[in-house]
Amino acid sequence: MKKLIEFRNIVKQFDDNIVLKGINLDINENEFVTLLGPSGCGKTTLLRILGGFLEQDQGEIIFDGAEISKVPAYKRPINTVFQRYALFPHLNVFENVAFGLKIKKTPKDIIKAKVDRMIELVGLDGFQKRDVTLLSGGQQQRVAIARALVNEPDVLLLDEPLAALDLKLRKEMQHELKRIQQEVGITFIFVTHDQEEALTMSDKIVVMKDGIIEQIGSPQEIYNEPKNEYVANFIGESNIVDGVMKKDYLVSFDDRDFECVDFGFKENEAVDVVIRPEDIKLLDRNKPSKLKGEVKSVLFKGVHYEIIVETQKGTxxxxxxxxxxxxxxxxxxxxxxxxxxxxxxxxxxxxxxxxxxxxxxxxxxxxxxxxxxxxxxxxxxxxxxxxxxxxxxxxxxxxxxxxxxxxxxxxxxxxxxxxxxxxxxxxxxxxxxxxxxxxxxxxxxxxxxxxxxxxxxxxxxxxxxxxxxxxxxxxxxxxxxxxxxxxxEGREYKVHTTQYFEEGAKVSVDFGPEDIHVMHKTIKS
Amino acid sequence: MKSFRRLVYPYLLWAIVFIVLPMLMIVFYAFTTEGNSVMTINFTLDNFFRFFSDSIFINVLIRSLKLAIITTIICIFIGYPSAYFMAKLKPNSQGLMVLLITLPMWINMLVRTYAWRGLLLESGLSPEIKVYIGMIYNFLPFMILQIYTSLSKLDQSLITAAHDLGCDNKMAFLKVTLPLSIPGIISGITLVFLPAVSSFFIPKLLGGGSYVLVGNLVENYFVTTGDWNFGSAISLIMTIVILISMYFTRKFDYSKEDR
CATH class of the missing domain: 2.60.40.10 (Immunoglobulins)
Structure with a gap:
């Protein structure tokens, strides 16, 4: 895959607040990249810098081999789907989508052909003459996507576009967006604070926190091998336990030693250990296992039960x-x-x-x-x-x-x-x-x-x-x-299981070496 | 809900006594001759023939319309850039600007016009120019405030979106800002044009006796000559001209929105 965008040491400051602290990031052609992080982590700022609506204080953006920091927004081959869509209220659906082409003085017949095709792609055929202010949230969303894509940009930026939709529509649009991206075959850069959205749609996830990138990787990598406690907590649910890496493939936590698949740590290094709730099995007390515990609470979650097991009482x-x-x-x-x-x-x-x-x-x-x-x-x-x-x-x-x-x-x-x-x-x-x-x-x-x-x-x-x-x-x-x-509070594990256990039941807690993921401790700043 | 409706009665009474009845009386006077009594009412169209057969009256009407139109256009051309500039300021400064613009309005319009008369007395300008200055001065704030209101409500993300879709600053203004501020311009026009057509004391004070407008004619026939019938006819003609111009302004506004 060819490199399309390179961020080189991007720094951005608003008044006294450093929003981006030296971002380095490569984005390839035809990739669906998600910038993921809580609000205030700088993800939208990075997007706006790429769109040309903000200028970075330091660093460069190399786009297709050329530095584009000084290129104004309207000359960049990039289009944006804005958070609240920003559709033009004085224009109808067709005119909204045709806006960019009209500005470029495209011949009328070509505008009509392209706009109609794009309106069909987003599933709004027949809505051409509708007033955009009377459309539902999901429909406005589609118009905004069509309006951006019709310009055939090299990159489409999406700034939390699903945030305003209800849950069902959001799920639907996730699939829709992925389908559209595969169909038009261009780079999508998607900003969200919703980890599920990120996992569902992305080829590459960039986890951000306080203006720095915590981890870059595929959804599988981010989920299965989070780099630190922050990423593990942000993506999915997890049990994070203090442990000590005795040697390669042997980690100690909860007063016991466990075999694991991790290596490359210093001997007796203090580490964070992650075990995903769905990787833990609960067994009857008489079955052999390293950890014994007592069920403290059971919550029914639909597909599974969420069970909290206490393996060690508190002080x-x-x-x-x-x-x-x-x-x-x-x-x-x-x-x-x-x-x-x-x-x-x-x-x-x-x-x-x-x-x-x-x-x-x-x-x-x-x-x-x-x-x-x-x-x-x-x-x-x-x-x-x-x-x-x-x-x-x-x-x-x-x-x-x-x-x-x-x-x-x-x-x-x-x-x-x-x-x-x-x-x-x-x-x-x-x-x-x-x-x-x-x-x-x-x-x-x-x-x-x-x-x-x-x-x-x-x-x-x-x-x-x-x-x-x-x-x-x-x-x-x-x-x-x-x-x-x-x-x-004692040592507790969150477990997702389809098997029901009574509150107060004594159980054995079991997991395999491959279910344990060891991470370096984050140094608290 | 129903009990709240009664709250409208005082205003209804007011409107009937001070708006509807006078209007009906004007219509009545315009179509009758002098010297009516309870027993004999002489309906006639003479008042209208008199107006339209005399070129002096026609010229006064045209002059009034011209004055109102030019005043409105100048107000738009001065008012729009000012309003645009105001809308770009920081919120605090915007409040200050609105205050500065409304400040003169705390003083009675008549008083301010007298002040202008004193200022322009020895300026050597023609009466016409003096009247224009007075008109524009008095009506400009209405235009600025209307346009400012529509511009300040404008969602800035639309401008960003226009830039994103390939507009430079000029195009973004022409394609997004201007079309979306048309409603403000229309209500500005309504607030400037209508009072400008019928104004009578500004031309009277600043133009001396030499610059007669429709408003002055009406005043003259009602107050000086006491010919209420002809005065009413002129008022009615003026009202109809205003209604027609309102209709076209509105139509322009709607045609923009329907598209």
Missing amino acids: SKTVTMHVLEDRDVYNQECGELMHASDFTMDIEDVSAITEQELIARANAQAWDKESENDISISGVEFKISDQPGRYPVTFKTHNGTLITVNVNVVAPKYVEDKTSNVGITAFDFYKTVDEIKESMAISVDLKTWADAYAWSLDDDEEIKISNVDFDFDPINIETGDYKITFST
């Missing part, structure tokens, strides 16, 4: 919740009721404690018995030192109603999990029956009450506590002590 910490009777204070003189609870506090927080925080932690409230209107708490008396122990805290209102609770100051107890590098902490706490019954979102409240927090031992970043386990019914709770376990 967890269990605390005790002391549930007490309500003991509201009633001040008869002014008809005020007041309430507060004991609570536990981390010794490290003592030095920075404020009145507001004490009110919040003790859940201190005061209200008028008759009207139930809230009354503000005007004073907090406390004397807490940074030694473990119990300290009284007194809250009072202007009218002199007061309540005293105990604060348990304790040394923090962290749980540190060295295998998954996660730390987690939480504290015992005191609550009244009513407070638990009134909670609207018990898991969230339990996390707040216990001051539960998890973080990564690598970089101190917060890690989400995804599970709160408890064995009481919040509606019918009675006084007593309850155990609550907070845990982070």
Whole structure:
């Protein structure tokens, strides 16, 4: 195949924002090339530079052997199908398609023959005299394609042309576009953020991110051998796991060694491992396999089930919740009721404690018995030192109603999990029956009450506590002590399978060496 | 929905009393002679014969039409480029320009025309030129704003598409921008031509007594001579001329859209 377009180190900057950071890309004749990336990755900018609607700050575009940066848009043998079609509202279908030929002063009979042929190619025969503003989205799309193709360009640029169509029409137009491209036999450069569109139509996919090209390859290459975590995530669904490449053809992840088909990595190099959800098989627990797990959730997706399997539990910490009777204070003189609870506090927080925080932690409230209107708490008396122990805290209102609770100051107890590098902490706490019954979102409240927090031992970043386990019914709770376990997300695999498994079922997780794809880690910038 | 319809009644009343009735009265006066009483009404076409048999009246009508047409054409030729320039500015500057153009309109038209009279008093220009200056000055903003509105609504991607399909700047303007701004020009014409045909105080103030237009004739017969019948006939003729010109303007507009 002959090289048609070469982008050489294209740089483009808008104000302070560098949109393209040195793009190098070759495009061949008769190729269907897709520029794929999220919005803002620079794909449309690259297209507009090629179309001649923008000029690059640096670099050159070589088109059929000649540098064309200085050639104005209207002289380039390139036509564009615009995102919102940009059909001329004052012209009908025929005149829209004939526009380019009329500008080139083509004889009338030739215009008629070419335009009619092109209108037929896009499947709009009989619509010649129609008003373009009255056409449906799909029909406008076809007019836009015909209007561009009738000029017999060497390259057709398509700027997210299917974005405005509904799903069914979009699928239809995907096939239609591919058919038209094969029929006219010219280069199509297609811009999209839709990975499925890219996989369906392209000969070559260019995955872009933040103004650089992440990977260039055929749809099969991009899907089966993504170069890094970004590409793997962007194209299709995938399980991406941290691993270590022990040696060629042997990778270790999830505390086990696996044979694989990848090689050429440094010994003991930290890598990302990709396993596509459809490549994983789930078997009964008694079948031999390297990984065992438990089904956490099952979603029906039509053709298959999407099953999440947990092969390793997350890091967890269990605390005790002391549930007490309500003991509201009633001040008869002014008809005020007041309430507060004991609570536990981390010794490290003592030095920075404020009145507001004490009110919040003790859940201190005061209200008028008759009207139930809230009354503000005007004073907090406390004397807490940074030694473990119990300290009284007194809250009072202007009218002199007061309540005293105990604060348990304790040394923090962290749980540190060295295998998954996660730390987690939480504290015992005191609550009244009513407070638990009134909670609207018990898991969230339990996390707040216990001051539960998890973080990564690598970089101190917060890690989400995804599970709160408890064995009481919040509606019918009675006084007593309850155990609550907070845990982070464990090692999970997404599996696509046609076989149904019950939630909670113990399963074996199986995949072959060829299902494992090892990638270099992306260096975080 | 139905209850909202009642909201139109006040305006309906207004329109009947101040628009429909006067119109009917003008038609009535135009076809009758002086000295009607409740008992005797003399229908006649004399008023119209009088107008069309006197070359002075015909010349005044032609002069009025000529003035209105030339004013409109000059307004288009000054207004279009200004509007085009405005539409290309940044949004903030566009707002400022619209403000600058509408600013003089905050002052009464009569007052502004008096100001022009003072300015042109010793200029030595012919009354005709003075009237043209006054007319164009007063009506230009209407033309600019109409064209500007249609240009600023123009989808810029259409221009890009025209470039993509082989148009240089000039062709893109002729093939896309201009055709799509025709509706703006048409409504500009309506807003300039109609008041220009019937204007009477601008020629009166700036042309002195020597530049008589249809509007002045009407005023003259109603106010000075008190011949309401002939004045009504002239008004009616003017109305018909305006209606005919409106019809042709509209037709031009539609023929563009139907194509």
